[in-house]
Structures are given as structure tokens and as C-alpha cells.
Amino acid sequence: MTSLLIQGGQVVGRKELTRADVRIVDGRITEIATQLAAQPGERVIDASGCWVGPGFVDLHTHLREPGKESAENVETGANAAALGGYTAVLAMPNTEPTLDSVAMVSYVLDRGRSARVEVAVAGAITIGRLGQQLAPMAKMASLGVTVFTDDGTGVQDAGVMRRAMTYAAQLGVTLAQHCEDEALAAGGVMNEGSVSSRLGLSGRHALAEEIMVSRDIDLVRLTGCPMHFLHLSTARSLELVRAAQSEGLPVTAEIAPHHFTLDESACETFDPEFKVHPPLRTAADVAALREALRSGVVDAVATDHAPHTPESKDMAFDEAPPGMLGLEHAASLTLDAVGEDRPLVFFDVLSRGPAAIARLRASDTRVRHSAHGGDMVVGDDANIVVFDPSTTYVVDRFALASKARNTPYHGRELRGRARATIVRGVVVQESGELC
Ligand SMILES: [Zn+2]
Numbered sequence: 398m399t400s401l402l403i404q405g406g407q408v409v410g411r412k413e414l415t416r417a418d419v420r421i422v423d424g425r426i427t428e429i430a431t432q433l434a435a436q437p438g439e440r441v442i443d444a445s446g447c448w449v450g451p452g453f454v455d456l457h458t459h460l461r462e463p464g465k466e467s468a469e470n471v472e473t474g475a476n477a478a479a480l481g482g483y484t485a486v487l488a489m490p491n492t493e494p495t496l497d498s499v500a501m502v503s504y505v506l507d508r509g510r511s512a513r514v515e516v517a518v519a520g521a522i523t524i525g526r527l528g529q530q531l532a533p534m535a536k537m538a539s540l541g542v543t544v545f546t547d548d549g550t551g552v553q554d555a556g557v558m559r560r561a562m563t564y565a566a567q568l569g570v571t572l573a574q575h576c577e578d579e580a581l582a583a584g585g586v587m588n589e590g591s592v593s594s595r596l597g598l599s600g601r602h603a604l605a606e607e608i609m610v611s612r613d614i615d616l617v618r619l620t621g622c623p624m625h626f627l628h629l630s631t632a633r634s635l636e637l638v639r640a641a642q643s644e645g646l647p648v649t650a651e652i653a654p655h656h657f658t659l660d661e662s663a664c665e666t667f668d669p670e671f672k673v674h675p676p677l678r679t680a681a682d683v684a685a686l687r688e689a690l691r692s693g694v695v696d697a698v699a700t701d702h703a704p705h706t707p708e709s710k711d712m713a714f715d716e717a718p719p720g721m722l723g724l725e726h727a728a729s730l731t732l733d734a735v736g737e738d739r740p741l742v743f744f745d746v747l748s749r750g751p752a753a754i755a756r757l758r759a760s761d762t763r764v765r766h767s768a769h770g771g772d773m774v775v776g777d778d779a780n781i782v783v784f785d786p787s788t789t790y791v792v793d794r795f796a797l798a799s800k801a802r803n804t805p806y807h808g809r810e811l812r813g814r815a816r817a818t819i820v821r822g823v824v825v826q827e828s829g830e831l832c
Pocket of ligand 1: 701
């Protein structure tokens, strides 16, 4: 029997915070009460000044395995997640080869079994993410895959997308789209607008994203397929999703920390760390995303954690690959946008919302994962983060658990950090040290 006591924190329930201690025995919450006394041999975690809530769930992690293990692998990506307060991540399928078959999905699930956090896997919608032939979604779904995406690119052909959605609706799975119309994005390297014109860099127009969001909402109306929009970056995209939700359509949306903390002016440095798809947008878009986050209309914050080796990022802005790291700092950046006065929203967008979208709120014996995004009640699987909202730290790209170093926040002071991360009742990280 392993027993753990989290003492002195504020327990974040679904509707309110309560000052209480939490006892965990053999991977489950067994007691929540004030002033529980430590038993002999019991490990105690001091949670004074902290929120004790369901561990964060990342819907958008590029673990780079197989194919680009020089940038990240399942183990190092999971370590970064543990430090960031995550208890589960959803691995994106744009690896080499693509996760578009039972064999490839099984490979990553197997690698995930020895990782510090739980690793769920998203399958590809089309073979090789080429946007042409549908992947065997039913077979992958039998392994417990609930989300399919060609992330990295969107499915360009509306006819292919319609067939994928009809198929997915019958299977009871969710499709997730990287919304960018490639013809409109036209190989651009940053947001199209006055800044790109001034810098002489080619632009990706906001409409490249919005037109695909709009198209896919129409296809949801036609097919009834549940649809999740990845990393939305413009005010208009969020308006489209909000309207679809109020119509009762089964659509959800995530936004990424870089899109609500950085704007296109960062590209004036020509530093490739600021290159990402979809690109950093206008200051007005950033303000709209922050407002959407605070008011609770966004379902999830997702990192789009995209590791690249220093060699591959060390190029001219035009040539460098898009993407930046996310897992180790996303919660701090989210806290900054949501505000310390809204802990329930903070846990909704980082834990409960994403867990519901990835269907990780119930345990799944096919992939042997436990339940995440819980209500913090007795009987829950103990996937928990102890989060200190007032501690500050300075981002150091050379002190990351990720193999890669491509964070745009190097040197920036951030507030709020996971003091401990507990996965299935086991402490995997405490005070910034992996256990
Ligand atoms: Zn993407």
C-alpha cells in the first residue's frame, strides 16, 4: 500500500475551492477533510498557498517519436509535461512515419506506458496526412483512440473532410482540425498585414484560418460529427465557434499560450523562435483571445508543444521550421491571462475541458489509462497537480526537461508553477525535480 497526504492546500472542486487535505491510497483519493494527520510512513506534500486540483491535460503535444527523436521523444516530452503540471498528454500523429495505423499507434502507446505522465494518442485522419485516402479510423478507435487529426496541416479537400466526418460520426470519435487553407496561406511565414509588408516577409492571411473554421462548421451541421478546432488564433475564428456552439453544434475549440501572449510584432526581431503556424496575430486578436479565456468561452488551452533541434531552428526566419515549446510554461502563461482570481476557469481550460474533449474523464482499460480532469472527490483516480499561483521564476531555455530549446520566453519572468504532479497516486515531480 502506498499512501500520500497533500496538506494545507485549497482543493479545487467543480464549483468552489475548499481548504482541505487530500489523502491518496493506492492511486485513488480516499479522504478529503480538514486537518488530516499524517500516518506513520506516509509521504506528505506541503500544499500551503497552493491550489490542489485535477492534473492538467494537454490536447496538443508533438512528442516527435518516431522519426525526430533528436528533438524530443516520448520520455522527454512526458518529463516536460510532468514539470508543467500535466498528468496526461495527447500525442499528435504528425510523426515520421505518421500515426495512421494500428501498428504505429500501438508503438507510441507502448512507449507511453513507461513515461511519467499518461500518453494518449491521436490518430491521423488520412493516410500519411496527405489529405486523400482515409486512414483506418475504426481499427485505431478499437485501441482507444478518440481523436483524429492531420495536424501540421488541415484536410484541404472539403469532399475528403465530409467523408471523414461521416465516418467519424458513425464511430463516435472526434475530428480535430489544424485550420489553414494552404492556397490562402500561400507559403507565408508570418501573419499577413502591415507588419509583414514592412518586414518584407510573406504573410499567411487570417482568412486562411477562418475560411476553414467556417467550412468545417458547415460540415458539422451536415454530418453531426463532433469537431475540435486546434490552436485558433483570430478573434473572428472564436466568434464563428461561439455562434456554432450557441446553435447547439458539437464543436469545441482550444487556443495556445503563444497566441494569447505574443503578437506579430515579435517577428520584427527576425528571430525564428517566433515563427509558428498559425502565425502570431495582431494585438487586437491577442486581446480577444485573452478576453475569451477570462470569460470562459474557450474550452481548452493547449500547448502545441513543438520541439525542434537548435540546428534546425538556427536558420533565417523564412527557412526555419514553425513551432515552439509549450509544456513547461503553459500554465504560468494561462494564469497570467486568466487571472489569479479565477482558479475555476484556470482548471476548466487546463484540465477539465481538455480531458472532456479527449474523453479522458473516464478510465479506459484498452489503453490502461486512468481518469483525468476529475472533480476532486473521494474515489477519483489520483491525477493531481499542486499548483502554487504566487511563486515566480525566470524561464531558462538551458534548464528544460525537453530535449529542445526553442522557447520564445527565455529570460522572461513568469508567475505560478506546479509544485507537485501526481500521476495515478505517484509523485512524478516535486519542486521542479522529476521523481
Ligand atoms: Zn497545428
